[in-house]
Amino acid sequence: MNRSMIRYILGYVIAIQSILMLLPCLVAVIYREPEGIHFLIISLLSAVISLSMIRKKPEDSVFYLKEGCIATSLSWIVMSLLGCLPFVLTGEIPSFTDALFETVSGFTTTGASILSNVEGLSHASLFWRSFTHWIGGMGVLVFLLTIISLSGGSHINLMRAESPGPSVGKLVPRVKHNARLLYIIYLVMTLVEIILLLAGKMPLFDAVATSFGTAGTGGFGIRNDSMMSYSPYLQWVVTIFMILFGVNFNAFYLITFRKFKKAFEMEEVHWYFIIILVATGIIFSQILKTSAGAFDALTQASFQVASIITTTGFSTADFNLWPQTSKTVLVLLMFIGACAGSTGGGIKVSRFVVMVKTIDKELNSYIHPRSVRKIKLDGKPIEHEVLRSINVYFMTYILLYAVSVFLISLENKDMVTNFTAVAATFNNIGPGLELVGPTQNFGSFSLLSKYVLIFDMLAGRLELFPLLILFHPGVWKDAVSQKVSESNPQIYRDLGSSWHD
């Protein structure tokens, strides 16, 4: 394994974080808050660490998929560890575990909080909390790829490990330009949302923080009641942008380059919108009686559906009090998640589309046992490898899910809480039902449960395998192994000379 290359990439990731952490310092300066100094300290500390790591350029730049996965998951862990320190230092979240939970929840764009009084935080901390969503949404390594040049296959291996979805497609030949395009689309859409929110008379700080939360499909609110107290206009803007950020970014790329036909033909996006419409319809018909008119019901229903399916997790209503069918629909949406290639989490619409098609193929093979049929998506046949990885992904997902629910259940909380707590973190959503409902928080969990949920959030964001590979004994063995020529060059020289003789 190429350890020096992993170290080098980690160094760069820390450097980026160190620079990004200067932004909350700036916020602290604007609002004249003493908390800013703690962000500055951590930023400087990160800078020192990163400089020591990137000082020496690795000689061997060979980089395979396993290095890509390891570098990615280690980056996310290191970022979370460093990112949570300011919360601890400022004393706003005194417990390290809680601070880590909050930061991981931020970076993984979950939005599950342990805080009961969000409004008590300083502006700097609030900003950092929301900003972690924005960084984590598109991914910090993807950002790294826009800056540094690595050799050959390293790019695609890093991108593959961090980008959500069953397979990574390129839009333009070079990964660097791909990553740039994605970030440009991301940035422009975020700015448009900020402007639209400002137009609805939302204060600037709220608009920026809300947009970060929407763009990353995160869901940290800066008010205790999340989005409830904002006007319907603002709620609609957020609804629409949540839905947009849950769309596969390839569609936006195609639209930018005026390939409308291709953009509107994307099968996954079709299904995504169909699911949203159906779910909104069901919930709308159920809450129509209890809410203040049809428009209000529609606003509520669509906001919640958009928030859950894109795995954002904002809320404008306490859906824990809604009828059972509506709650069930929302829980089901949690698992479906957004489109592949978006900033959202969950299992992804495209995986479900493919799995349903596999079932259809299986049924067909009962009717015509000898029939040959390829599964297609967007008119293109899906390789067997991709199908296999989707199936294995689903299996692993269910297994991890079951284990997590079991570990959480050791606390003796009720079944719905346990089940939805894992659903809400594993799918990077945020609020669940009952004790972790939209008006509640995760603060009441035990230490063990919090770490289980932290693991779930990371695993969900990185799509399981990049994180799981860290726990494979093969990787540990690889990590400590030396090149033979380094420790014992004599053997090879002897072999070489006898070969010539």
Next chain:
Amino acid sequence: MLQITPPKNDKPVVESKKPSKKGLNIIIVGCGKVGTTLVEQLTREGHDITIIDRSPQLVQQLIDKYDVMGIVGNGASYSVQMEAGIEDSDLLIAVTESDELNLLCCTIAKRVGDCAAIARVRTPDYSTEVGYLREKLELAMIINPELEAANEVARILYLPTALEVNSFAHGQAELIKFQVPDGNMLDGITIAHLGRTISHNVLFCAIERDGKVYIPSGDFLISKGDIISFVASRKSAKTFLERIGFKTNHVKSTMIIGGGKAAYYLARQLLRMGISVKIIEIDKARCEELSILLPKAVIINGDGTNEGLLKEEGIEYTESFVPLTGIDEENILLTLHARQVSHAKVITKINRITFKGVISGLNLGSVVYPRYITSETIIAYVRAKQNSMDSNIETLYHMFDHRVEAIEFRVDEPSAVTNIPLVELPLKKDLLLSFINRNGRIIIPTGRDSIQIGDTVMIVTTHTGFNDILDILR
């Protein structure tokens, strides 16, 4: 002779950084051996590459290894080319198995994208009509790796003491590589001394010793075993080699194993030069074809890897031996066998290169890599296309395993390098101006000479990515 490099420059060559210039958008159709080499080298040069192939596995392999975009499909189809972004492309290179498909790819690309197009056409049926095809289909270039390989083999057979012969300035100048044998008069003298006493119109460009490449200065001490590349005009190269004690007669007879396209092209050339040719080919039908195409050659129907047959056909008596089978391992074994049983000049063709270290450790002598020859021609074209107006790349060779580049520039317009005596030019380190070709006359330059408009200038350098004559300046 003159050394333009700074005097204390005998450090081993270190891989130099390439300049970050804006790359071209290039589409490569076909991911075979040549396609893969092109992807490898063109990505290194910093171009944006999209590959098209029918096989998903091949495309996947290349995507995993290089930073390129892959598309699975038929490269000659309009929709596939559109998907690959033909409209914004600068160049399409078609190197699939089939000549006809390559030509079709290029024709469609010209109509749809109006980009430059390069096709590989290998069949002898078309090889005589290349000029016509190129002009009528408006292609930028037609490449024929088999023919190029055959040309290179023929050049070496014409000067069998050399390990490698590359030609510049339309054959006026040659870049010749040879190894200093034990007890040669060059052993133990400096280059400056050599220039004073033996020959002043050759220029030593690069010297490989113990796996390291040096661009030598005047006080470089030559020793036995060094592999030396020098530049000279055709005539003076022969005189020089004779003077230092090499035989320079071309071979009289050659034995070729395998009767493929490269063998046909080579035999045709050699017969034209008056060298007798014997081809051993296993396939009866192919033998008959060859005997019609090459009436003067001796065609033997039999297994070229059969030791008995080789002996019977006189491997011990032939002056040169060229295994051209499609299998590298066979070629290498045949070479080793020939070196054991005869004193023939042996040239090995290697198609795909893995275990590079092992191959160079075997000391095979002259080795020809068709896919490198092809990619060098294409890279020369691409660099020339990328650069500005005032100069152009005529030829480009990679030497010593890509560690040294020899590039010939044509100087068409006045610039910062023209009309200034060479001593006054602020040249880069690790760079050598090896000759100036003025109207077909080869000048090995001294400090007083200057580059004139209309010249072609050949430089040898360890820098990579030069695409303009101005790149030689600091």
